[in-house]
Amino acid sequence: MTRQILIVDDHQLFLEGLRFVLSQTPEVSIVGDALNGYKALEMLASYRVDWVLMDVNMPHCDGVEATKQIKKLYPHVKVIAVTMLDDYVSIQQMVKAGADGYILKNTGSSELHRAFETIEKGEVYYSNAILNTILRRPVATPQKSTTKLHQWLTAREKQIIPLLVEGLTSLQIADKLYVSESTVISHRKNILHKLNLKNTSALVKYALEHQLV
Amino acid sequence: MTRQILIVDDHQLFLEGLRFVLSQTPEVSIVGDALNGYKALEMLASYRVDWVLMDVNMPHCDGVEATKQIKKLYPHVKVIAVTMLDDYVSIQQMVKAGADGYILKNTGSSELHRAFETIEKGEVYYSNAILNTILRRPVATPQKSTTKLHQWLTAREKQIIPLLVEGLTSLQIADKLYVSESTVISHRKNILHKLNLKNTSALVKYALEHQLV
DNA sequence: AAACTTATCCCCCCTAAGGGGGATTTTTTG
């Protein structure tokens, strides 16, 4: 089944280039184009549209707002963000707005085809190129430890840690696990000893910073 | 050219499953497997290896450390992280360690093949599934803060919190701040009361999750 | 000046945490 595509972009030149690329693509036909989000919503009200190729930054009604509206009014329409921006916030905003894919303008047409194939299967497509940007963000919790002491913990010990992190007492944990308080105390003592930590507060910090919760 | 693959994983069952999948895959042969990072480095020293399928969390020497070492010693070897973890920090750490791909264990073999094709081309492959996790992180918008309980804390109280997070006792903190132990105890009691927390462990969790450190 | 906040310190009392053992049973592993 041929997919009806709407292109939304305020860059005339890019719009024409994309028109050419899509004209070479089978199973795809262009419904029309819009220079901003408002125009796009007007088009959607009048024509059958399957996919929207949406620029992120446009005047009047930007890609994020337009995508939110489209997903609200026409949930079946697939929206693919096509953008020059590869910054984290833009990507995240578009994803939260409900975009089904995210590709960069400087990637080739082969990537566009791959995106189409992925979205056709009902999956979400992200350009590999944007990932480098996303993943190079500074880490929230700076980690300096190289040796991972906690790999020596037993299953039971790892099970108890999240409960200690929650601030539960030994007795409360014991009741939860149907064992005696002494057992929990022993486990905690062993954990502290294995991780070479002074008290439970330090353990909570360690656990949260090493994703043991 | 047939690719020589080394599998590094401490889960025997998964290892065998992966062996089967790869035996069905053309242009690929398994050099061997290792149960942890150290073993992997030993294997790399003795055999020709093109690709490493690396589990992230393993005992003795985890995937992040092992990947760093591999990339340092054998830059030409492609490392693909294969993991159950889809949390942000793990992914980011592996990327920083130099991993050439990141796929989840619960994805099918078709994804593995896609990863191979992508990496064969010299590109980096990321599982689409992990992206949802990454992009659903809370967006850093300091403006739209709701009511934060800790905004009512005094300067002294905020000063004490990081010290409690470090696991210091009241006396240790008192010595650091040149006040009496009683003072620190009072401050901590006030903090717990203001934040409506049961004990210091819960406070540590709160502090780390709300960037009070 | 009166009211309020903060930081400082103290009291009593009780509970939870932590250090040092040891012992048993079950499970895992070589």
Add this chain to the structure above:
DNA sequence: CAAAAAATCCCCCTTAGGGGGGATAAGTTT
């Protein structure tokens, strides 16, 4: 099967944490 590891429970004892007050001096606000 035998050894090792893990999970379970107990003892004693000391220290730190936490709930309930209250008091004072210094500074700020109203």
